[in-house]
Amino acid sequence: MQEKLSSFSIKHWSDDDRPREKLVQKGQASLSDAELIAILIGSGNKTDSAVELSKKILASVNNNLTELGKLSIAQLMQFKGIGEAKAVSIAAALEIGRRRRGEVGGKITKINGSKDVFELLHPILGELPHEEFWIIYLNNSNKVVHATQQSKGGITGTLVDVRLVLKRALELGAVSLVLAHNHPSGTLRPSTADKQITAKLKTASQALDIQVLDHVIITEKGYFSFADENML
Structure with missing residues (x-):
């Protein structure tokens, strides 16, 4: 069972499917939203890779990052494979993005x-x-x-x-x-x-x-x- 679970960790994927390496080699703009979230959560669950799980999370909010940022920790943890630590990582990353937009507005x-x-x-x-x-x-x-x-x-x-x-x-x-x-x-x-x-x-x-x-x-x-x- 442990071997099956670990196969969905990013470090066990082929080079072409590893978003961390893709980011390093091609830059963050080359990654999809799901791939970026996959980097945050690191692994999926028994049946989904991190990217597949990320796609499911995004699909629940119609692939809208603004709506994703409104989900609570408890709501994120409703997805199989998302524990508190992963939910907190997602919430923190989206909050950083929101604050970054605030800095742009502050130039006015x-x-x-x-x-x-x-x-x-x-x-x-x-x-x-x-x-x-x-x-x-x-x-x-x-x-x-x-x-x-x-x-x-x-x-x-x-x-x-x-x-x-x-x-x-x-x-x-x-x-x-x-x-x-x-x-x-x-x-x-x-x-x-x-x-x-x-x-x-x-x-x-x-x-x-x-x-x-x-x-x-x-x-x-x-x-x-x-x-x-x-x-x-």
Whole structure:
């Protein structure tokens, strides 16, 4: 039995079927998603090689890496041959990829419109399973002074502390703000609570000569802009 199990370990495959060697010889771009995941898990199960098992895992999410990144450790462990260590390796690798996209978005230093807000924050917010509310603080040239998470878990007037938002704006010398939050459900329609907190922050900011330029709702596949829709 042990001999049968070990035959599905990558080190026992023929040279043409070994993704680690393929990566070294031809570069990581030459590997399929399944081959990359196979390197992470190292071995398959009694009936599937690591690549075959990886293909099954990918098939369960329609070969969508974004959806794969949303699977919990427990969900990954439902696949025969995936224990906690392998599940953690997959989750960690996908999280690194998500953070790398965030670094790319972080190169945006000036907000010229809603698209810039989306490109800046989508790598951070687009795939989250929960809601987060962010504030982007801008100077008089619309350059990003600071961007920070204001609240996590929902959007209501009690979770977004207007006083803290404006206190931080004064500390940073910001002259305008952009509000942003995500909708994990994928809907791009602003809720009543979204409209209320936008109005509340806009009114409070005006008293300090600070302008709210936009409120952008971000989903995995798109965004909604209050400014673009003339709702500010």
